[in-house]
Amino acid sequence: MENINETLSLDSEEKILHFNKGEFLQRTGVLSTSVFLVKKGLLRSYTIDEKGKEHIFMFGSEGWIVGDNIEPGEKGELFIDALEDSVVIPISKSAPPKSDFQKLHKRIGVLQKRIIMLMSAPAIERYNHFLEIYPDIVRRVPQRMIASYLGITPQALSTLRGEIAKGK
Amino acid sequence: MENINETLSLDSEEKILHFNKGEFLQRTGVLSTSVFLVKKGLLRSYTIDEKGKEHIFMFGSEGWIVGDNIEPGEKGELFIDALEDSVVIPISKSAPPKSDFQKLHKRIGVLQKRIIMLMSAPAIERYNHFLEIYPDIVRRVPQRMIASYLGITPQALSTLRGEIAKGK
DNA sequence: TTCATTTGTTAATCTACATGAATGCATGAG
DNA sequence: CTCATGCATTCATGTAGATTAACAAATGAA
Numbered sequence: 477m478e479n480i481n482e483t484l485s486l487d488s489e490e491k492i493l494h495f496n497k498g499e500f501l502q503r504t505g506v507l508s509t510s511v512f513l514v515k516k517g518l519l520r521s522y523t524i525d526e527k528g529k530e531h532i533f534m535f536g537s538e539g540w541i542v543g544d545n546i547e548p549g550e551k552g553e554l555f556i557d558a559l560e561d562s563v564v565i566p567i568s569k570s571a572p573p574k575s576d577f578q579k580l581h582k583r584i585g586v587l588q589k590r591i592i593m594l595m596s597a598p599a600i601e602r603y604n605h606f607l608e609i610y611p612d613i614v615r616r617v618p619q620r621m622i623a624s625y626l627g628i629t630p631q632a633l634s635t636l637r638g639e640i641a642k643g644k
Numbered sequence: 645m646e647n648i649n650e651t652l653s654l655d656s657e658e659k660i661l662h663f664n665k666g667e668f669l670q671r672t673g674v675l676s677t678s679v680f681l682v683k684k685g686l687l688r689s690y691t692i693d694e695k696g697k698e699h700i701f702m703f704g705s706e707g708w709i710v711g712d713n714i715e716p717g718e719k720g721e722l723f724i725d726a727l728e729d730s731v732v733i734p735i736s737k738s739a740p741p742k743s744d745f746q747k748l749h750k751r752i753g754v755l756q757k758r759i760i761m762l763m764s765a766p767a768i769e770r771y772n773h774f775l776e777i778y779p780d781i782v783r784r785v786p787q788r789m790i791a792s793y794l795g796i797t798p799q800a801l802s803t804l805r806g807e808i809a810k811g812k
Numbered sequence: 813t814t815c816a817t818t819t820g821t822t823a824a825t826c827t828a829c830a831t832g833a834a835t836g837c838a839t840g841a842g
Numbered sequence: 843c844t845c846a847t848g849c850a851t852t853c854a855t856g857t858a859g860a861t862t863a864a865c866a867a868a869t870g871a872a
Contacts, residue, residue: 523760531763533756545752553760580748585713587755588701592691592721594762595699595795598858618819627763632859634821766828786849800829802851 491566495519495558502544508552510566511543512536517562518616521554522624532625535559535613541567541583559617599628600636659734663687663726670712676720678734679711680704685730686784689722690792700793703727703781709735709751727785767796768804 492515495501501519502508512519519536521544533554536542542564544554593602603626607614614622623633660683663669669687670676680687687704689712701722704710710732712722761770771794775782782790791801 523764531760533760545749545756554756580752581713584748584752584755587752587759588713588722591755591758591762592699592701594759596691620819628858629860630820631822631861635823635859638821788849796828797830798850799831799852803829806851 493564493566495562495564497558497561500555500557501542501564502552502554502556504553504555505551508544508546508550510568511541511545512556512564512566514538514540514542515563515565517558517564518560518613519556519562519564520559520617520621521556523554530624531627532621535610535617535625537613537616543567559621594627599626599632600640602626603633603636661732661734663730663732665726665729668723668725669710669732670720670722670724672721672723673719676712676714676718678736679709679713680724680732680734682706682708682710683731683733685726685732686728686781687724687730687732688727688785688789689724691722698792699795700789703778703785703793705781705784711735727789762795767794767800768808770794771801771804 493501493512495517501512502521504523514536516538519540519542520532521534521536521542522530522532524530534540534542542556544552544556546553589605593605597605603622606622606626619633619637620630623630626633628636661669661680663685669680670689672691682704684706687708687710688700689702689704689710690698690700692698702708702710710724712720712724714721757773761773765773771790774790774794787801788798791798794801796804
């Protein structure tokens with residue numbers, strides 16, 4: 477569940493892309509053919525539901541892969557944007573480099589844990605787990621985004637943090 | 645989100661394992677080195693939380709991969725057992741066959757959708773989505789397992805189904 | 813600097829779903 | 843077959859977290 481920090485084995489040609497804070501790497505409804513390895517900075521992927529509410533799917537800082545794993549040929553269902561100025565390497569989904577089953581397995585492991593916690597753990601435990609897993613990200617993004625990632629409202633997170641502070 | 649029905653490209657030696665209904669392929673706390681491609685039958689993977697409650701992580705029928713994607717070298721956190729007599733092919737996580745990024749991406753896609761729905765959709769929508777995705781599985785497992793997969797209690801699912809029936 | 817926007821906090825109320833318990837049915841082992 | 847166990851349903855009650863709203867502090871653009 478920690479960073480993926482081995483270097484990725486890459487094909488011959490290796491594109492590097494720069495995105496400024498606030499720029500979009502992908503929008504919902506657009507064909508999605510690659511995922512992004514973050515070399516520097518911070519990305520986030522998220523959906524917007526029919527009520528207009530944002531749900532953050534993943535954060536991705538240095539070493540992580542951020543992407544929208546929909547069926548090949550389908551339109552993406554996630555927005556991906558840069559929360560900090562970022563440098564990324566796009567990785568094709570259809571013709572990937574030799575690499576890196578381990579990374580994919582790791583990624584699946586993170587999602588696995590997330591699902592289990594969404595189903596079985598109350599918000600406060602999910603928050604504490606988040607703090608363990610992403611100690612740095614907590615300091616890099618506003619709380620409302622962490623709430624969104626946890627699947628709760630900013631108000632609920634605020635209250636919950638108040639209780640932690642008191643209980644300590 | 646539908647079955648993964650292309651044939652998997654495999655290494656030279658290809659083990660085939662048989663499990664009877666009720667048998668375990670993996671238990672929590674045991675070293676987990678491979679995932680399982682289901683050729684026939686039906687598997688399920690699940691955790692048991694500290695209150696003793698079961699949470700189904702995935703069902704896997706023909707063509708699906710079922711596994712416990714924890715860090716290499718870590719102990720598994722899922723139980724995997726056979727809900728029907730099953731035939732599976734173990735696939736190593738550390739030295740995988742040449743195959744099949746597409747399959748992994750597909751698998752990630754399913755998890756992605758699941759997380760998004762757990763965060764954003766009420767139980768009834770998750771249930772309807774489940775019916776679309778796994779029309780067959782609904783008939784193959786008891787309802788309490790579907791409830792578990794959806795992250796709700798059997799009672800809640802029952803009530804919810806009653807409402808759907810009335811509303812129709 | 814000034815003003816507008818975003819952020820975090822607190823509090824009152826509402827609701828989806830959990831919990832616990834009782835009941836009737838189906839199933840499978842002996 | 844018979845009985846025990848598991849399963850689905852319904853109901854009464856409890857609760858985590860949503861919603862709405864009001865306000866203060868921080869941030870950022872002109």
